[in-house]
Amino acid sequence: MKSACLPTNEVSRLNELKELKLLDTVEEDAYDAITHLAASICKTPVALVSLIDADRQWFKSHHGLEARETPRELAFCAHAILQKDIFVIEDATKDDRFFDNPLVTNDPNVIFYAGVPLTTKSGHALGTLCVIDTKASKLSNTQRTSLSLLGAQVVALFELQKANNNLLEVAEARSRFLNAINHEMRTPLNIMSGYLDLIAESAIERDDSETIESCDYARSANEQLLGLVRDMIEQTASDAGELSYNPEQIEVSSLIADTANECATLGKPKNIRFKLDSSQGMDISADPIRMRQIFHNLLSNAIKYGSENSTVTISIDTEDSKFIDIRVSNTGTTIESDEAALIFERYYRSPKYSRSGVAGFGLGLPIARQLARLQGGELSLESSVNSMTTFLLRLKR
Structure with missing residues (x-):
């Protein structure tokens, strides 16, 4: 058995994989629909969306296979991510790299393998969309094209995931910012309001009209600032769907x-x-x-x-x-x-x-x-x- 070499951009590739935040997440219909369709088109019992982590391959979708991960050193997909195009092994028992691989000699008995590298806009192959069979097989030109197109759809889902991650980060940053505003501004403004009330009460007792008028202006400005803080906090709650x-x-x-x-x-x-x-x-x-x-x-x-x-x-x-x-x-x-x-x-x-x-x-x-x-x-x-x-x-x- 021959394990795959590491990609030349392995460090940055792993960084992008981590930033994608897909590893160890729940199954999703969007990915499962693609693997189901890939298995149907290629007429194989198994289809996977595989992500190649530092020491394992983890399956975001695993049609026809119960396992969620295997060691990277055994992974056919670790070889596939080194390719620019679809990687096909028609009969693993006759291939020097795989004939004695435990995934071939034991369950799940991988004999036929075809994997499309899932390469992002950054040029990193994060994993593969692959199909697997327990008997030797081939792909027609139509099946190859279809598998490549489905792989492109998986990459498109990656890009959507990145965009969603960015939005969540912005929302979290905004929430932290507004919470800070709520604490750092609302508290002193409320304290100031209390002091202004005390000053105004004292001025009323002294019949000091000038101070009373100044307090009215100050309280008006203070209340406007409190209103701005309230509005920002309410809008954040609305964006998060938390308006009670x-x-x-x-x-x-x-x-x-x-x-x-x-x-x-x-x-x-x-x-x-x-x-x-x-x-x-x-x-x-x-x-x-x-x-x-x-x-x-x-x-x-x-x-x-x-x-x-x-x-x-x-x-x-x-x-x-x-x-x-x-x-x-x-x-x-x-x-x-x-x-x-x-x-x-x-x-x-x-x-x-x-x-x-x-x-x-x-x-x-x-x-x-x-x-x-x-x-x-x-x-x-x-x-x-x-x-x-x-x-x-x-x-x-």
Whole structure:
């Protein structure tokens, strides 16, 4: 028996194999379908997707064979990865390299072997797509071509795996980054908010209007930063499919009024007030935390982009028997028609607002819409005409 030599690029080949992160993973239908088809086309009982590790060959797919790996020194595939084209052994018992190989003389009794090297764009043959039989055989030209084409499909799956690995790494890095932001920014911002409250209380006792006004500005800026942190964290949870939803019976008018009171500080620097056009109670089944987030985003946006000395109006329409319509209207810069569809896209910010220095990442409205849809509702831009902009939140009763 003659073991195969190592490829000249063995170190970098093994590095790419490790980076692929396929070794010792579960079976996958995409690979199993290819080996099933290869065995059918080549009329063999066994077909494998074999990956050549440092000291073993491991089978990502093993049609017709129970084993998941064998020693590399015995592997026919270790010879096949040294080739540029398909590697065929028609009768291993008559080949000096394999006649006394334990895989030939014992189970699984490999007599016929044909393997296509799975060579990536980097030029590394990571393994093979191979077919095996327990009797001597040959491949027709059509079978050779088909096996090569199927091998190319396996390599394409490798490339998809790499792309997926890269996306996961980016997602993990972003998650670590946002967790760090959550800890490193949210904690000091909350502490600062507490100190500002204490300073404001002391200023009120002294009737120090200048300090009170300064605290209002500082608290508004602090709350905007906290909002940005919340938006980034929510978007990460959404990307990971981890947005929770815990519905209960809530009274809409009270919840809106409470949220408006929480946002009142944001409006003080621009002297923007809230007006709730509804005293009618209306209970719906919704997640109170998610509803507060939606209204907080809508109201903070109305302040951020609203005119000074204006009023943000919140109206509740309960005439429809199936839905409740909540409108948030503010006076400010009109949203152009060509931007109406873009404002719900993640990270989109109008150039005029980016230039004006208004803080934001373009996440507030996309998150608010996601949260509305999570509860079976919808958030849309109803109109933006003559400096009056109205957003419509429609919820099921």
